[in-house]
Amino acid sequence: MPELVLPHAVLAALWLPPVTIAGERSGEVPDQLMEAALRAVAGSDTHVMDRPDGAVRSLREMVGRIVGQGVTDVGAVLPVPGHVTGLPGVALLDAVDAGQCLLIRTEGGSWAVVPHVESFGSDLEPGTLVRWVLHPFPFAERPVPTLLGLVGSLRQARQEIAKALVTAGEALEALDLASWRPDVARQAAHLLHDDLSTDLLPPGLEPARVEVLVRAARLLSIVQLALEDDGGAVLARQGAARAEVLRGLEHTARRALAAASVSHVSGGVVRAR
Numbered sequence: 001m002p003e004l005v006l007p008h009a010v011l012a013a014l015w016l017p018p019v020t021i022a023g024e025r026s027g028e029v030p031d032q033l034m035e036a037a038l039r040a041v042a043g044s045d046t047h048v049m050d051r052p053d054g055a056v057r058s059l060r061e062m063v064g065r066i067v068g069q070g071v072t073d074v075g076a077v078l079p080v081p082g083h084v085t086g087l088p089g090v091a092l093l094d095a096v097d098a099g100q101c102l103l104i105r106t107e108g109g110s111w112a113v114v115p116h117v118e119s120f121g122s123d124l125e126p127g128t129l130v131r132w133v134l135h136p137f138p139f140a141e142r143p144v145p146t147l148l149g150l151v152g153s154l155r156q157a158r159q160e161i162a163k164a165l166v167t168a169g170e171a172l173e174a175l176d177l178a179s180w181r182p183d184v185a186r187q188a189a190h191l192l193h194d195d196l197s198t199d200l201l202p203p204g205l206e207p208a209r210v211e212v213l214v215r216a217a218r219l220l221s222i223v224q225l226a227l228e229d230d231g232g233a234v235l236a237r238q239g240a241a242r243a244e245v246l247r248g249l250e251h252t253a254r255r256a257l258a259a260a261s262v263s264h265v266s267g268g269v270v271r272a273r
Contacts, residue, residue, distance in 0.1 A: 005200075012113075016063075016104070018037075029064065045127075075151070077103060079096050098114045
């Protein structure tokens with residue numbers, strides 16, 4: 001059965017604030033916290049970061065450098081073609097191609113960081129490389145807090161995701177998944193009640209944010225499941241209007257995940273926006 005996951009940019013946005021605060025309090029990030037953050041974001045995959053000067057650095061090294069500059073605002077944007085609100089111009093095309101973007105503001109500068117997932121190996125021995133591309137903000141770019149404010153508030157996301165889950169249930173029932181793809185129907189039913197692994201989320205995350213993250217992850221997984229593979233042909237028979245409903249629900253889930261990922265760090269305190 002599939003498991004709930006979060007986009008890499010969302011995971012990084014959730015972990016950077018507590019890592020930053022821990023580093024400020026003790027002078028360096030505790031090894032245990034850094035290891036937990038890297039496991040949550042990277043899992044068993046290989047992650048590297050491409051700097052603008054062409055140098056390639058490990059994720060651990062770059063996290064240490066970014067945290068050392070004092071993160072003040074961070075959040076993820078999860079765009080799709082036609083929905084690019086919150087993206088900076090400097091990373092627009094790159095972020096749409098990847099479907100995600102991490103926005104970071106520190107006391108030393110601002111960046112858009114775009115993770116690209118690359119597969120390699122064979123079916124028997126598959127591998128994944130995640131290449132994070134670092135885009136420094138030019139002088140004329142809108143500030144990170146302004147861009148993150150465009151994705152909506154946590155309160156709005158909570159309201160929208162509750163309505164969207166009801167709509168998703170109605171849409172899936174209308175598609176009658178159980179009759180044409182019973183395997184997909186079983187997976188969707190499992191995802192509807194699945195939870196995020198506690199290892200993915202940093203300690204002390206507010207319950208309201210956890211609730212939105214879980215609900216949005218459920219919605220995104222279910223809708224993507226309905227849209228993939230044979231679902232495309234069935235949707236074509238059912239009509240473009242129903243496909244449009246599912247695409248709208250996917251966008252709602254992405255906006256909710258983005259809103260729940262946004263943090264402002266000040267005075268050793270992390271606040272959701």
